[in-house]
Amino acid sequence: MGKSISTTSNTTTLANQAPEGLDDGLSIVQINQRKVIDLTSPNDTDVIIISSHDLSNLACDINGAATALYDVGQLLALIHYDKIETHTVPAMARLTHDATDTWASLLYEKLERINDTLALTGYGKEGNQ
Secondary structure (H helix, E strand, O other): OOEEEEEEEEEEEEEEOOOOOOOOOOOOEEEEEEEEEOOOOOOHHHHOOHHHHHHHHHHHHHHHHHHHHHHHHHHHHHHOOOOOHHHHHHHHHHHHHHHHHHHHHHHHHHHHHHHHHHHOOOOOOOOOO
């Protein structure tokens, strides 16, 4: 079933068995609701379900890396058009290097975790060199 939203609900009540004559009124109720948003096509053979929290983290990391790359581009344009004083360029280059190196490390770490999951599918690992 492609491109659908389904909700499952499971309610389980477990009664605590108190010793005879003692009833503390304790009952445990477990409610589990799950909304599944299926964006797969009907011919997809491998489907991986991840939490919206994990997907949000991926989106935040991609946004952070894209912002850092945009900033590097802006800095290079300023250097190219001589909008930054010459003595400031080395300091800006160091900051740019540190930022891009940090984001590259974070993304490679995230990629490795994604690749562990992809290895279980028919796709295999991405970005192998």
